[in-house]
Amino acid sequence: MKLIKFPLFLLLLISVVGFSQTPTDFLTKEFHKERRDILRLKMPKNTVAVVFSNSLKNRANDVDYVFHQDPNFYYLTGYREPNGVLVMFSENQVDANGDTYNEILYVQKRDARAEQWNGKRLGVEGAKSKLGFKITMNSDEFEKSSIDFKKFNKVFIDGKFKDDYRNLRGIDIFDLVESFKQKTNYKPDNYISQVKMYFYSQIKDTPLENRANVVAVIKQYQNQYTELQKDKFIQGYIKAKDENLVKEMRQKITLAMNPKTIVDVDFLGATLADMREIKTPAELKLLTKAIRISAVGQIEVMKAMKPHMSETELQGIHEFVYKKYGAEYEGYPSIVGAGNNGCILHYIENNKTKVGNDLVLMDLGAEYRGYTADVTRTIPANGKFTKEQKAIYNIVYNAQEAGIKASVVGASFGAPNAACKQEINKGLFALGIIKSLDEKHNYLPHGVSHYLGLDVHDPGTYRAFRANTVITVEPGIYIPEGSPCDKKWWGIAVRIEDDILITENGPVNLSAEAPRKSDEIEKMMAKKSVLDEFVLPNLDK
Template sequence: MSLPCTDITPFVDRRRRLLAQMHAAGGGIAVLSTAPQAERNHDAEYPYRHDSDFYYLTGFIEPEAWLVLVAGTTDRAILFCRAKNPEHEIWEGFRCGPDEAIARYAFDEAYAIDQLDTLLPALLLDQSVLYRPFAAAGSAQRKLRRWLAQAEQQGRGRRQPPAHIQDLRPVLAEMRVIKDASEIATMRQAARISAGAHARAMRAARPGLHEYQLEAELLYEFRRHGAQAPAYPSIVAAGANACVLHYAAGDTVLRDGDLVLIDAGCEYDSYASDITRTFPANGRFTGPQRALYDLTVAAQQAAVQATAPGRCWNDSHEAAVRVLAQGMLDEGLLQGSLDGVLDSGAHTQFYMHRTGHWLGLDVHDVGDYRQGAPSDAERPWRTLEAGMMLTIEPGIYVRAADDVPESFWNIGIRIEDDALVTAEGCELITRGVPVDAKEIEALMRE
């Protein structure tokens, strides 16, 4: 494994910002492990992916690693990682090792992972607060409990381990919800790669192909441009499959007259992209398809206009829902008045999900959508700020039903773009692949 980026400055800055918050709260120690390796089946493991919070603070991508931050008279950033081992490196590849970790990642100290049991209990002594992730893997929780017990024994009543334990995840989530310049640059590259992959799939699509063949086009484009992996299992859904929200690419054959929905994005240097496009397998929208497609485009445009600093998180969803509900009435999918449809929730028969989510190191990234303490009964929606990254993804899904016009049966449409909140409004960073129906048809004729 090698260093995923050449500039370690953003990671050092994040550690300093976290330490500053710890100082403001009275000091303490933060302890965080990376993700464990997971066995796939006998003698084989899943491709390794580090913990997002751990990476956010370290830039370190090897397994079996722990970070310790001490907010004291002299701040200390300490890494515990695998020792150099030439024999293991023959089989498994490069290991950074403690000495190189200090030079590469700007830690104050670094030690071999087998020294963790010896050194950490002493580090816990005389600390007022222990910051740790409450939702960490069970093995990490058990180790922390053991180290706290060992620290208490070592203190012999004269020195004490932390009396107060605080969840580290919400603190890091608040930091992560506003992207810094390096994160935005990385996410722009992920967006460019993913947009190119969607365009490639559109050009390749034709009746007779299987869904998995279009998935292969996506994966090829991801990897050939340097993305490490898909950010999530790719959705490639033909015909009625597009009405299944989390459908996995299967072996269904694209038929003449079908729509194809692709929801796919790459992970580039640990950051996710997330794009959805819907297009006709034969390159030409039918009348009913085009009517619902243009409706979804209009709903997304309304949501984009409602996404800006000072607006509430839910404003974009409400804007999209109003456009979609009115369109459902206009097309005869629903009956009654707009206010009646919205009040009753009748539109959820055809649009049952939210219009977006946070995006970053995780495809459904961390960060609260509401303001105030979780215990508050009525928490207002969060106010958007410049530097936030989110998706805008309205859709409409019409399954076959007796009370639905047959011309609309089995039409599933979603349009999703990644949006950066800017000082002026928002910027869609995934428009390297077209959205306009005529532009999609033109691309598919190439």
């Protein structure tokens, strides 16, 4: 066969077109550099931060789960591969040649055989050009590096190591973490969290005659912070039967408050939570797209849903829409619960074979370029709410309206929750499901808001709301079978969840595209679906 010669410019054009077939709307390298610069300004003098990428997780035998990068690592680097380390210094360092630097990114080494099986790696040169780092090295150089961590006042890491890393062939995250532990003399028992440090201080500084007050406060909080239950010094202080034992515990606590370690496990996570709480315009663009994709998924399922469908099939329609828009992942395991299954808050089995005439609670979110939506709609499988279903639904809708209205700059993080619960109680009381407005019940067992961003439950400060924060407002009513109310309410579960941008001009519902009012849902469900004619062969015959 005769080979055709193409002009050079045409070959270049073909090359460019070929490379352009991958997504180009990720966050820019300038974004990630700016994040590092801001973090560096917040670091105390003579400190260093060491951030590790996520590790590969085994699914079964020689199959791994699809890799997902650690959000904090991605936020600071843009690197989407395993076996990476970021080292950031508070001040410029000087290398052997007299050149200055303030950060190093270690990445997994290029490997032709590994790339043949698992895809191309960025490598050192790719990390420089694509991610904008001045100094990049192969990850095995981290093991060999001459960085003297002990010369710094503090070494910041992002929380305690979970010690669940697999030890694979070659240099992997297991080796990198072990190397770090040796270089810094890291020992988990050396560290005191901010919560424990607070109570240690209270114990140390409180006179013996006021010990009962401290014990009462600790008991109040130890169900919330289980580490207080496990701490031998705190529990020894609580259980001490005489004054000598109390003094002994206080002495041990005083010594423990000054551990011989340079590694700090709290600063980095808290500082990044504060940064990530406020979204930049670039982040809001991606997050809004993830949310709109998820809203469109809800709309398409409203049109396609039929009583004969299974929960799994409905999940598949949602996730097909996500993929159609180019979303890489689901932000979390999809929840599709019909009838009583909707009363299970994190129901992910989705294995009911027919949704019938039940309400179907659908809590799903697309992840687009790292940012995750979280949108819930509850709709009647047959297209029409019953009287009882609509009564419960409208209570939740009114509660959500109140919660969204309360989501304003300067309000406390708990303001939407308080507003929603007040409306829920009013509605349940009016229906006779609870006997008084202040009755304790379990029909709304969760808070109604969390931050949203790179994580579905994004980190944040939980202080008063600030502009350009995105939260969820997701009230619900869940009446499982056997509840202490009229049986006609049993098996009804309703949650409505929207993603709210807090601005100086008030809250903006980013997921409003998906109908929320009961009559609007019924109108949408009456529309024809593009999937109505999509019929697959029966494989059981």
